[in-house]
Amino acid sequence: MTDVLAQLRAALPDGTVLTDPDLLASYRRDEADLCESGTPLAVVRPGSTGDVQATLRIASSTSTPVIAQGARTGLAGAANALDGAIVLAMTGLDRILEIDPVNRIAVVQPGVINADISRAAAKHGLRFPPDPGSWESSTIGGNVATNAGGMCCVKYGVTSEYVLGLEVVLADGEVLRCGRRTRKGVAGYDLTRLFTGSEGTLGVITEITLALRPATAGALTLAALFDTVPAAGAAVTAIASSDTTPSLLELLDAVHLRAIEAYRPMGLPDAAALLLAGTDTSAQDLAGIAGLCRAAGAIEVHVAEDATEADALLGARRAAHPAMERLAAVTFPAGDGALIIDDVAVPISRLVEMLDGIEGIAAAHGLTVGVVGHAGDGNLHPNIVVDRSDASSLAAGRAVFDEIMELGLALGGTCTGEHGVGLLKRDWLARELGPVGMRVQRAIKDALDPKGILNPGKVL
Ligand SMILES: Cc1cc2nc3c(=O)[nH]c(=O)nc-3n(C[C@H](O)[C@H](O)[C@H](O)COP(=O)(O)OP(=O)(O)OC[C@H]3O[C@@H](n4cnc5c(N)ncnc54)[C@H](O)[C@@H]3O)c2cc1C
Numbered sequence: 001m002t003d004v005l006a007q008l009r010a011a012l013p014d015g016t017v018l019t020d021p022d023l024l025a026s027y028r029r030d031e032a033d034l035c036e037s038g039t040p041l042a043v044v045r046p047g048s049t050g051d052v053q054a055t056l057r058i059a060s061s062t063s064t065p066v067i068a069q070g071a072r073t074g075l076a077g078a079a080n081a082l083d084g085a086i087v088l089a090m091t092g093l094d095r096i097l098e099i100d101p102v103n104r105i106a107v108v109q110p111g112v113i114n115a116d117i118s119r120a121a122a123k124h125g126l127r128f129p130p131d132p133g134s135w136e137s138s139t140i141g142g143n144v145a146t147n148a149g150g151m152c153c154v155k156y157g158v159t160s161e162y163v164l165g166l167e168v169v170l171a172d173g174e175v176l177r178c179g180r181r182t183r184k185g186v187a188g189y190d191l192t193r194l195f196t197g198s199e200g201t202l203g204v205i206t207e208i209t210l211a212l213r214p215a216t217a218g219a220l221t222l223a224a225l226f227d228t229v230p231a232a233g234a235a236v237t238a239i240a241s242s243d244t245t246p247s248l249l250e251l252l253d254a255v256h257l258r259a260i261e262a263y264r265p266m267g268l269p270d271a272a273a274l275l276l277a278g279t280d281t282s283a284q285d286l287a288g289i290a291g292l293c294r295a296a297g298a299i300e301v302h303v304a305e306d307a308t309e310a311d312a313l314l315g316a317r318r319a320a321h322p323a324m325e326r327l328a329a330v331t332f333p334a335g336d337g338a339l340i341i342d343d344v345a346v347p348i349s350r351l352v353e354m355l356d357g358i359e360g361i362a363a364a365h366g367l368t369v370g371v372v373g374h375a376g377d378g379n380l381h382p383n384i385v386v387d388r389s390d391a392s393s394l395a396a397g398r399a400v401f402d403e404i405m406e407l408g409l410a411l412g413g414t415c416t417g418e419h420g421v422g423l424l425k426r427d428w429l430a431r432e433l434g435p436v437g438m439r440v441q442r443a444i445k446d447a448l449d450p451k452g453i454l455n456p457g458k459v460l
Pocket residue numbers: 030031067068069070071072073074075078079090110131132133134137138139140141142143144145146147148149150151198199200201203204205206321322418419455
């Protein structure tokens with residue numbers, strides 16, 4: 001251990017290798033509660049690709065685990081540290097290197113915050129669409145490593161659709177450049193896609209070439225209220241089957257509406273479910289969506305009067321996570337409240353069955369389970385509220401989690417729509433992929449990380 005530290009200090013600039021115990025403790029984990037984590041040996045804050053290379057060469061020669069971290073907003077424990085590991089904190093590599101309006105690309109370092117890319121692109125009349133709820137805090141490196149989704153992905157697709165090329169430092173410290181700057185390009189295996197979503201287990205991303213899109217006109221937004229959650233799901237199915245593609249289609253259930261209202265009072269209605277829908281095309285398209293909501297049983301449809309009101313509605317959706325954390329805290333005072341956050345995605349045609357099923361599972365176990373999600377993508381986040389100090393509450397929470405996963409797979413879905421596998425979904429990945437799928441995944445991992453030093457214990 002001392003040897004590893006001495007080597008890191010000798011190879012890296014002063015102030016790059018940090019070992020203060022309080023600081024090490026603060027780098028233990030991401031936002032997923034109830035996942036195991038350890039205390040790293042050191043936090044390395046690289047200032048260049050060369051620093052990442054030097055760190056990985058030492059890690060490789062000493063077989064020391066390395067965990068790349070962005071902003072640690074992840075919700076699957078994927079960024080959690082291990083005892084004795086090196087944490088590579090990538091947030092200091094935060095420069096936007098290039099915005100090229102003709103080729104519509106941005107070249108960025110991994111520590112750039114998602115929303116900063118959007119703001120920089122907007123100056124050129126362009127946009128970077130993927131907008132996770134954490135867009136003001138999560139890094140693009142973390143977004144690429146988890147293949148993050150977001151609110152507008154229902155129309156514009158998730159992060160991987162915008163990643164054209166990568167610079168990646170491999171486990172032995174070598175630098176791989178893959179992908180392209182061109183609109184088209186099919187040279188060789190698509191390694192860019194392979195590293196996208198690999199959760200820090202195949203290499204450390206040090207530069208990203210992103211596709212940008214032309215800016216769109218401001219979105220028009222509506223809120224539709226339903227007296228059951230499955231009715232809101234039926235509206236989503238109807239909208240998905242229509243010839244209008246919404247640019248926003250988010251679901252909030254009653255648990256979330258009440259939690260958000262308690263967290264940040266803004267006059268949200270007390271309904272069983274609220275569907276937030278938007279278009280960036282025409283008022284006519286929005287009217288079509290409103291009609292489909294009414295036909296599916298909406299008890300009220302309210303069209304936002306202006307951008308301020310639309311932003312407030314989106315703000316409510318973005319407050320879902322902290323609001324649910326607060327709900328867990330007030331439900332179980334003395335710091336015992338915890339959330340198990342699920343992330344299941346099903347084909348849209350099975351969404352109503354999924355929503356029905358979640359209600360049944362929650363009722364059978366007597367737990368509070370709030371459902372929020374990118375409904376237009378069939379991607380739901382059931383938030384299970386548990387008491388961490390009560391073994392029976394934890395066991396019930398885990399049973400709910402497992403039954404939701406089971407149902408999602410039975411409906412032809414996936415165990416993670418966007419948060420990634422991390423620690424939380426490892427067992428479920430094997431169930432979803434089966435033995436052949438797992439064998440191929442392990443072969444890829446072994447080829448790129450033969451010593452198993454990159455984020456060990458995550459994903460596989
Ligand atoms: C309030 C809130 C809302 C959220 N909303 C969404 C949402 O709408 N959609 C969504 O998809 N997620 C969402 N998330 C989850 C989270 O923000 C995303 O997973 C995000 O992409 C993580 O980015 P990060 O910078 O925090 O990465 P981290 O959490 O630090 O790391 C995530 C993973 O990426 C790896 N990693 C990070 N940087 C690198 C790198 N440079 N090279 C290689 N591997 C790396 C880590 O090892 C880890 O496996 C939300 C989280 C919160 C707290």
